[in-house]
Amino acid sequence: MSDGGLELLALGPAGAAGLYWYLYRYYRNTDKSHAFERETQVEAKPVTGAENDRKVDEVKGTRNKRIEDDNVHDYRERVQRLGGDSS
Structure with missing residues (x-):
């Protein structure tokens, strides 16, 4: 094989390897990120x-399988039609 x-x-x-390093630096951008632990005092x-x-x-x-007074099955009471059509 030739040179x-x-x-x-x-x-x-x-x-x-170059593409990996470029993408790593692009998405991690550790040189531009905010160092919360060092720069912020709480x-x-x-x-x-x-x-x-x-x-x-x-x-x-977990004795109770359901939340008391839930309205899961009361669909007609929870959801109402928009507008004046009552049918």
Whole structure:
């Protein structure tokens, strides 16, 4: 095989590696991205509830197969026609 053919064969993997690197840099653009952890300061405060928060109910496990008072089967009550046509 001549030297020209060997260079042509080497161009395939080199081109693939170059394309991979180009696409990686294009989509990752790590040199242009915002470094949230370094550039942003967030002051954490303790989690507190409002004074009027109160516990209403407690459901443990998955005993109830449905949500109480759901309207899944009440299609006619949930969906109404637009316009004045009542038929």
